[in-house]
Amino acid sequence: MATTHFDYLIVGGGMVADSAARGIRELDTSGSIGILSDDVDEPYTRPALSKKLWTDDEFTWDKVPLGTADDTGADIRLRTRATAVRPEAREVDAAGETFSYGKLLLATGGHPVPLPIDDRSGGARALTFRTAEDYRHLRTLSEDVVRIAVVGGGYIGSELAAALVQNGVDTVLIHTGAVLGDAVFPPALAERFEKLFRDAGVEIVAGSKVEAGEADADGVRLVLEGGDEVRADAVVSGLGIDVATGLAEAAGLAVDDGIVVDAQLRSSADGIWAAGDVASYPDRLLGRRRVEHVDNSNEMGRAVGRNLAGAGEPYTHTPYYYSAVFGIRYEAVGTLDSSLDTVEDWIDADHGVVYYLDDDRVVGVLLWNIENARDAARAVLAEADTLTRADLVGRIR
Structure with missing residues (x-):
């Protein structure tokens, strides 16, 4: 060898x-x-x-x-x-x-996590989404078929559903939550987030998990827990x-x-x-x-x-993450979990900050259409032990 x-x-x-x-x-x-x-x-x-x-x-x-x-x-x-x-x-x-x-x-x-379906299309009609090759495949499908199902309501699933519907595809989004985004956003914000998709024409099948199904040259049939079915010309998995x-x-x-x-x-x-x-x-x-x-x-x-190469330096950067759909951009640092207590600080309906607290200590910051504030969010996390709820309102603008 x-x-x-x-x-x-x-x-x-x-x-x-x-x-x-x-x-x-x-x-x-x-x-x-x-x-x-x-x-x-x-x-x-x-x-x-x-x-x-x-x-x-x-x-x-x-x-x-x-x-x-x-x-x-x-x-x-x-x-x-x-x-x-x-x-x-x-x-x-x-x-x-x-x-x-x-x-x-x-x-x-x-x-990428695949779907639990019988794929007789050889990947032609059922795909995961991770690589540039996956993008090229989905892009071709979006131009050749009428209806595409997206499975998964997280970052990739929601972004793909938004991308497809904005490119003229009849799009159905299947996810396990009661409301799109309800695992990470406070209830009212999750409702507003889902409305963006519904208003754009995305059909949302909530509270549903794909249990089985099949894909062949003619399309896909997805069987949901409970027995309901969703049919489409193709399906893409955005399950992480x-x-x-x-x-x-x-x-x-x-x-x-x-x-x-x-x-x-x-x-x-x-x-x-x-x-x-x-x-x-x-x-x-x-x-x-x-x-x-x-x-x-x-x-x-x-x-x-x-x-x-020998620097011997600690990694001290606390990363942020972001998503962009339908003209809104949200960024976050730390832990976003809707089961945590939150302090919401809205400037108006489209701009605001949500702080996530665990035992009254800030562990995550969501920036909703707020630009150039990631360092300010990191500063909140660095000072979390000294901040009260009252300190949070108005802190980031």
């Missing part, structure tokens, strides 16, 4: 790989960088796949690739799935080759991801809802770091957590790249 050596080897070809390669280059301009990716595209800006590519005519496909190889000199191996990591030998097996490394970064992300920790577990690394890393993003094995969706890290404001959003991919990727 052939062996190829890289000073820095990255397993995973997403946005973390791109930002890590750039972080390496800030300190090491010549060390060899290898990226093993099971994708068919070089690293690209993932949020555009469910947002701007559907809604912004000026955001064209040429803006999607990140230019990782050209900018950093990384050797990117596409369609290359790593199958084993041997920490003591500092080797990774992938696609019939062995890759040896000086430093290893695991940025394996996750795999299963975090890809298999390689790390098999290699003996500490795993607990992600690959466990320290403040410098080092795993429990010498010479191996982890970052992005797959990493469970100690956030300086919020405690240990795993974050599946682009800001974390970019910032943690750069930080881990610098540390691979």
